[in-house]
Amino acid sequence: MNSSDTGAGSGSKPPLRLLHTSDVHLGAYDHGRGDHLDGMRAGLEDAFRRTVDKAVNEQVDAMLIAGDFIDNARVRDETLHNAAAEIARTGVPVVVLPGNHDHVGPSSLYNRIDWAAEAPNLHLMREPGGETVAPDGLDVEIWGRSHTEQDPRFTPFADAPPRGEAAWQIGIGHGHFIHPGAALQHSFHIYEEELQAMDRDYVALGHWERLVRVAAGGTTAAYSGAPESLSGSVGGRVLLVDLQADGSVRIEASSLDGEAPVWHDDIPFLEGAEADPRR
Numbered sequence: 001m002n003s004s005d006t007g008a009g010s011g012s013k014p015p016l017r018l019l020h021t022s023d024v025h026l027g028a029y030d031h032g033r034g035d036h037l038d039g040m041r042a043g044l045e046d047a048f049r050r051t052v053d054k055a056v057n058e059q060v061d062a063m064l065i066a067g068d069f070i071d072n073a074r075v076r077d078e079t080l081h082n083a084a085a086e087i088a089r090t091g092v093p094v095v096v097l098p099g100n101h102d103h104v105g106p107s108s109l110y111n112r113i114d115w116a117a118e119a120p121n122l123h124l125m126r127e128p129g130g131e132t133v134a135p136d137g138l139d140v141e142i143w144g145r146s147h148t149e150q151d152p153r154f155t156p157f158a159d160a161p162p163r164g165e166a167a168w169q170i171g172i173g174h175g176h177f178i179h180p181g182a183a184l185q186h187s188f189h190i191y192e193e194e195l196q197a198m199d200r201d202y203v204a205l206g207h208w209e210r211l212v213r214v215a216a217g218g219t220t221a222a223y224s225g226a227p228e229s230l231s232g233s234v235g236g237r238v239l240l241v242d243l244q245a246d247g248s249v250r251i252e253a254s255s256l257d258g259e260a261p262v263w264h265d266d267i268p269f270l271e272g273a274e275a276d277p278r279r
Contacts, residue, residue, distance in 0.1 A: 012245040013167045014139050019055045020239040020251075022066035022174070022206025023226040024048050025101065026083050027075025045082065047228030050256040051238055052086045058240060058254070062092050062135055064142070066206030066224065067099025067174030073109040080109065084118035093135035095123045095142050099174035099206055100188065103149040104128060125172075132164060140243075141165075143200075144172035152187045157194040157203075168243050171195070171203040177214045177223075179270045192272025195221050202241055202249050210234045211253050211262070215272040220249040222267065227256055237262070 026048060029041040055063050070083065087094045098104050104126045115122055123133045123142075130145040141164040145156050156173030163169045175188030188207065195203055196217030203221035205214070211225035211234070222239060229235030236259075240252045253262035 013243065013247055015245045016061045016138060016140060016168060016243040017058065018170075018202075018204075018241040018243070019051070019058065019060045019063045020066065020204040020222070020224045020241055021051055021064070021227055022099075022204070022224050023068045023209055024051070024065065024228075025068055025071040025226070025230055027079040028071035028230060030071075030075045030079055044228050047226075047236075047256060048083070048086055051227045052089055054238055054254060054256065055090045055092065060090075060092060060240070061138055062140070063090055063094045064170070064172055064204045065094065065096045066172050066204045067097050067147070068101040068206060069096050069098075070102040070109050072101055073107055073112075075109065077113070080113045081118065084113065084115055084122070087119040087122050090121065093121055093123055093138065094119070095125065095133050095135075095144075095172065097125045097144040097172045097174060097206070098146045100147045100149055103147040105148050130160065132161075134164075134166060139166050140168040140170060142170040142172055143198075147174060147188075154188055155194075156188060156190055157198060160194070160198045163199050168202075169200045171198050171200040171221075172205075173203065174206040176207060177205065177270060178273045179214070180273045182273060191274075192216060193274075195219055195272075201243060201247075202251075204239075204241075211237055211239075211267060213251075213267050213269045215270065220251060222251055225253075 029037045125146050128148045133142045156175045175190045177190045192215045205223045208223045209226040209229045213222045224239040226235040237253045240254050242250045250264045
C-alpha cells in the first residue's frame with residue numbers, strides 16, 4: 001500500500017505500510033566448511049531475498065531492520081555486497097539499526113564497503129546516543145539508538161526524546177524486553193515503562209528470534225522474529241505494519257513460506273515487569 005496510492009481525508013493521517021524484520025544474521029556461516037554449513041549459509045541469504053520479495057510484492061512504503069542484520073565483522077565482502085544489492089532492490093527507504101552483532105564504532109563492518117553508493121535508499125543509524133531518520137516523501141520519523149558493543153549496560157530506550165513533528169512516530173531498538181519470567185542477567189534491557197514513555201505509534205524490536213507483541217502502554221510494540229532462525233526452531237515470518245488513516249496501528253505476521261498469516265490479536269503477547277529501582 002504505497003502512500004502515494006491512498007489519499008487521507010481531512011484530519012486523518014497518511015496511511016503507510018512498513019515491513020519490520022530483524023536478526024537476519026547474514027554471514028553467520030561464512031567461515032565454516034562443508035555442505036551442511038553451505039546450505040545453512042544459503043538458507044539465510046534466501047530468507048532475506050524472500051523478505052525483500054515480500055516488501056516489493058506488498059508495496060510497502062519503507063522497511064525496518066531492528067538489529068543484527070549482519071552476523072559479525074568478519075563476514076565475506078561478498079556477503080556485504082549482496083546485502084547492499086538486496087536493500088537497493090526494495091526501491092523504498094530501508095532503515096537499519098545496528099545491533100550487538102553488527103555494532104557501530106571503529107571496527108564496525110559498516111565501514112568496509114560504500115553502502116551509500118551501493119544502496120542509496122539505505123538509512124544506516126550510526127549514532128550510539130540516538131538519532132532520528134525522516135525518509136523523504138513519507139510523513140514519518142524513526143528514532144533509535146545503535147549498539148556500540150562497548151557498554152554492557154546499554155539500554156535502547158532509556159531517556160528517549162519526545163515525539164517529533166511528523167504524523168507518524170516510530171521507535172526501533174535491539175534488546176531484551178523485561179517480562180515477569182525474564183532472566184535479568186541478560187544485557188540491553190527494555191522496560192514497558194520506557195516504551196510507554198516514548199509515546200510512539202509503533203516500536204520495532206529486535207534481538208529475539210521469536211515473534212511476539214509486548215506491553216507498551218497504548219503503543220503497539222513487537223518483535224518480528226527472524227526470517228530464518230539460527231536455532232532452526234522459530235522464525236520464517238516478517239511483520240507488515242499498517243499505519244492507518246484513523247491513527248490506529250495493526251500488524252500482520254506474514255509468512256515467507258506460504259503459511260497462513262497471523263493477525264494482530266492472535267500474535268502472542270508478553271506483559272511487562274516493573275523496572276528495577278536500583279538500576
